Amino acid sequence: MAKQLDYHTIRRIFERFQAAEAEPKGELEHVNVYTLCVAVALSAQATDAGVNRATRALFKVADTPQKMLDLGIDGLTEHIKTIGLFRQKAKNAMKMSQILVDEYGGEVPNSRAALQSLPGVGRKTANVVLNMWWGQPAQAVDTHIFRVGNRTGIAPGKDVDAVERAIEDHIPADFQLHAHHWLILHGRYTCVARKPKCQACLIRDLCQFEDKTV
Incomplete structure (x- = not known):
C-alpha cells in the first residue's frame, strides 16, 4: 500500500484526468x-x-x-x-x-x-x-478503484470502505462528481492488474507505485 498523497499532488492528478476527459461516463448501457x-x-x-x-x-x-x-x-x-x-x-x-x-x-x-x-x-x-x-458525488469502490487508490497513493486503504473514505476525504470537492469514473477507467485501461501500462500513464510521475513497468 502506497502512502497517502498530499492535496496538491492529488489536485494535479485530477487536473490531468479532467484535461484528458472532462466528462467521463460509465460503460454500462441503460435507458432509465x-x-x-x-x-x-x-x-x-x-x-x-x-x-x-x-x-x-x-x-x-x-x-x-x-x-x-x-x-x-x-x-x-x-x-x-x-x-x-x-x-x-x-x-x-x-x-x-x-x-x-x-x-x-x-x-x-x-x-x-x-x-x-x-x-x-x-x-x-x-x-x-x-x-x-x-449526480451525487457518491464513490463506488470496485476492484479497479481499490487497486488504483492503493497503488498510486490517491486513496490508500485496507478495504473498500477505507478507500471510499479516503476518496471523500482527500480528493478535492470539485473533482468528486467524476472521481470514481476517472479512477475506474484508469484502472480498466491503464493501471491494469497484472502489468500496468506505466509507459502510457499520464500520472506516472506523480504516482507512488514502486514497481512501475518500463
Missing part, C-alpha cells in the same frame, strides 16, 4: 434509472461488456419493474444466462422489481438507505446509481 440499477446489480463479478451484451435485448422488453415481473424469472434467466451467478441475480432482480412495484409505486428511490434495502443492491451499486443518475 431502473435499467441502470438492474445493470449495475448484474455487473457484480462480471464485465460491463458482458452485461451490455445480455441486457440490450432484455431492456427492450423489460425497462420497468412491472415489465420485468411480466417477463417472469424464466424469461429473465434466458436473457442473462451468459452472466456469472445469473440464477441468483435473476432471483434478486425479480424480488427487487416486486418491492419497487409494491412499496415505491414502480419508481427507484434516490436515497442510499432505500437503495441498499433492495435485494441484490449493495453500497457499491447504490453509489453508482446515485452518482450516474442523480
Whole structure:
C-alpha cells in the first residue's frame, strides 16, 4: 500500500484526468434509472461488456419493474444466462422489481438507505446509481478503484470502505462528481492488474507505485 498523497499532488492528478476527459461516463448501457440499477446489480463479478451484451435485448422488453415481473424469472434467466451467478441475480432482480412495484409505486428511490434495502443492491451499486443518475458525488469502490487508490497513493486503504473514505476525504470537492469514473477507467485501461501500462500513464510521475513497468 502506497502512502497517502498530499492535496496538491492529488489536485494535479485530477487536473490531468479532467484535461484528458472532462466528462467521463460509465460503460454500462441503460435507458432509465431502473435499467441502470438492474445493470449495475448484474455487473457484480462480471464485465460491463458482458452485461451490455445480455441486457440490450432484455431492456427492450423489460425497462420497468412491472415489465420485468411480466417477463417472469424464466424469461429473465434466458436473457442473462451468459452472466456469472445469473440464477441468483435473476432471483434478486425479480424480488427487487416486486418491492419497487409494491412499496415505491414502480419508481427507484434516490436515497442510499432505500437503495441498499433492495435485494441484490449493495453500497457499491447504490453509489453508482446515485452518482450516474442523480449526480451525487457518491464513490463506488470496485476492484479497479481499490487497486488504483492503493497503488498510486490517491486513496490508500485496507478495504473498500477505507478507500471510499479516503476518496471523500482527500480528493478535492470539485473533482468528486467524476472521481470514481476517472479512477475506474484508469484502472480498466491503464493501471491494469497484472502489468500496468506505466509507459502510457499520464500520472506516472506523480504516482507512488514502486514497481512501475518500463
